[in-house]
Amino acid sequence: MALFDLLRRPRSLGNLWQLTDNPLTSRELQSSCESVSSTVLNRRLKELRAGLLIDHDSHGYELTEMGRELFGLLEPFGQWSIHWVDHLSKYRSEQG
């Protein structure tokens, strides 16, 4: 699955997240996402652009329509992960 191969990379998903509201320049992304070097950042931005999930114009980087669609798919995971963490903590308190 090529999609997951893209999202799997460190900072990939994080950068998408940062762009949900406003377009940001690469330097703005770098300072908002504490502790990421420009090397890694630009590597991810290039990959996400090649995947048509983000776009780059005079305002900076922003999500494409596809990028926004993808984000919709990710939402259910937020809900489920709460349920999941609950299971984990219960199990760990029982078993050590």
Add this chain to the structure above:
Amino acid sequence: MALFDLLRRPRSLGNLWQLTDNPLTSRELQSSCESVSSTVLNRRLKELRAGLLIDHDSHGYELTEMGRELFGLLEPFGQWSIHWVDHLSKYRSEQG
């Protein structure tokens, strides 16, 4: 997101996929998933077990209830990725 940190690991998702039908032993998993060393395989199995997504009994490794729930969430991505790949190939034929 701890969940994604787990699934992000190489072979993590692939191993879950292999277990959707039947329980498999670690050696069966290794031969079904061509080209994975036992080191990596067992590392992933350990992580997935700690995350309560798979379980290990006398029949081998199998998905837990949580593991199956998670798989339900992943299904929409299969559909969407077709749509995504379509966009990518259109774009690439236009732009080279």
Add this chain to the structure above:
DNA sequence: TTAGTTTGCTACTAAAAAGATAGCAAGAAG
């Protein structure tokens, strides 16, 4: 018991990916 298998796992080492630092080139603004 002993020899042979299967299964789960792990040391050890090599290869690949990620990361940090430093700095360049293009464009805008003064």
Add this chain to the structure above:
DNA sequence: CTTCTTGCTATCTTTTTAGTAGCAAACTAA
């Protein structure tokens, strides 16, 4: 021209991932 911002990358170090080889426990069969 100088200064600043932005996008990007070459180089090097660190961390992750991968491959080989092999061990120990459980099981089978003689």
